[in-house]
Amino acid sequence: MTPGRRAAAYAPVPLQATIDRVQPMTGIVLWNDNASGLAALGDDVQLEFAYFKYSDVVTGSGTYDWSQVDARLASAAARGHQMIVRFHDTYPGHTTISIPSHVANAADHAIGYQSVEGEQTFVPDWRSATLRAFILDFYSKFAQRYDLDPRLAFLQVGFGSYAEYHLWDGPLTLGRTFPSKAFQQQFLEHLGTTFTQTSWSLSIDSASTTYSPFSAVPSLRQLHFGLFDDSFMHETHSSSNSEYNRASWLFFGDTRYQHSPAGGEFNYYSDYDQENVLNADGPWGRSFESFAAQYRISYMIGNDQPGYQTRARIRQAAMATGYRFRITALSSDGECVRLTVRNEGVAPIYYDAWPAADGHRLGASLKGLLPGAEQAASGCIGAHARGSLSVTIESDRLVPGQFIQFNASLP
Incomplete structure (x- = not known):
């Protein structure tokens, strides 16, 4: 006074x-390269998504070139949007080597190709100490550069196909085609101490006792990370607590949303699902809004939705997410x-x-x-x-x- x-x-x-528009860090997400969709939806999109390979950034031992990441962040920011980014080591059907050449050609790394989802695919050799050290260093460098960057809303991380924590229809050998559980624990704990501001998330597939260390080391679930579900709203999704997606969400507890975001992508199990997922009663009798409320959804990738739904409906669905x-x-x-x-x-x-x-x-x-x-x-x-x-x-x-x-x- x-x-x-x-x-x-x-x-x-x-x-x-x-409130008459979609709020920042929420809503229906389009891919950053979906020029027509982004132009059609304008401010009814607040988040854009992009995949990267590790080799897009690291061109040599200790040589980091962030220009591709910066270009994506800048293009989204120019539209008044923020980004969700994800780096992958394995992408079914892609034979381009996803890791830097000095790692791929290291003495302890064998370059190999495997059949994943019926297609020849580059799969890194997780026996390699060089590869494992690189992954830890990569996220340290990423955090140093982007942890406080407002252009970045959320980071998605993981291993295996699409970085979604599985090698579905592929040759799973922990410690070779997929990281060992011991290294995964080291990686997760590293992220937990490396990022002080940016929210990072894992696929709900990381609930798997086959792939991940979470069952064996329950304390890892105390880390503050979000979850993403990239087969959201398929026909039997959440039909019971034992249904795969529902059980995977429940594995990580029902209070995680209190500190970390929940998100994902509308499933691609069928064209029907994509075409009808934002119908008033969804594709299978439940609306997106009801799923968003159940899972406390902040964002959902729906890159194809501009082709199936009106701008008004996409806005309405987007405004049912987040805060x-x-x-x-x-x-x-x-x-x-x-x-x-x-x-x-x-x-x-x-x-x-x-x-x-x-x-x-x-x-x-x-x-x-x-x-x-x-x-x-x-x-x-x-x-x-x-x-x-x-x-x-x-x-x-x-x-x-x-x-x-x-x-x-x-x-």
Whole structure:
């Protein structure tokens, strides 16, 4: 309070606001190279996706060229969007070597090709200590460069086909065609200490006792990582708690969304699924909105949806994901401000964001504010007119053109 100023009573401040667009870090995701879809949907997309090979970045021992990653991030940011990125070591049907030549040609690495999903595929040799050391160093370097970069929303990581933690219809030999469980543990613990801001996620297929160390080392599940489900909403998805996808989600617990994002991709089991997944009652009698609420979904890759659904329907589905803030109370005494924010969405926001009055941030970050929960904030911002008070939600993890909206109906 200003010295000598007489205390004034707090009085309610009118505030009207409506969320009318998809919020940052949420929604239906298109691939970064889907030029026509991105042009058609505009701001109804807030996230773009891209795959990379490790060899896209590392051109020699200790030589990192991030230009391909930077170009993707820059192109998305120019559209007012953020990115989800994933690096893969194995991609069925791809024979291009996915790891740097100095690793592939190391004395302890044998270049090999295997039949995966019926197609010849480069599969790295995980016996190689050179390869294993490279993978750890790669993510250290990635974090050094991008951990605080607002152009990057989420990182997806994993091994095997599509980095989705399986070698379906391929030759699984732990420690050779797929990393050993011991190295996986080292890798996961490394990510847990390397990334301080960026949310990283694993495929729900990592619940597998065959592939991953999580069953043998339950403490690994305490790491803060999100999950993605790349066969979302197939015909029997979540038909029971023992159904594969449902059981895989449950394996990691039902509170993971409280600190890390849940996402995935609409399944490609059939053209029918892709064509109808965003129908009002989905392809199999349940809407996307109901699945989004059940799994606390923040984002879902739906690259083909512009060909099947209207822009309005894609926007509607996208707005059913992630966080959704409402300011439920606002008052001022002419110098200090009090307000309350409720999250009416299906998931928290996973980066820092603050309510602000006339540009002054108030109280604690809204990061992690759970669905249905409220948080009060207050602060003295200096003399101001109640009737012209500007209320916003600010975050440093946005690109130009993005902003976080809120609902309010305060008379």
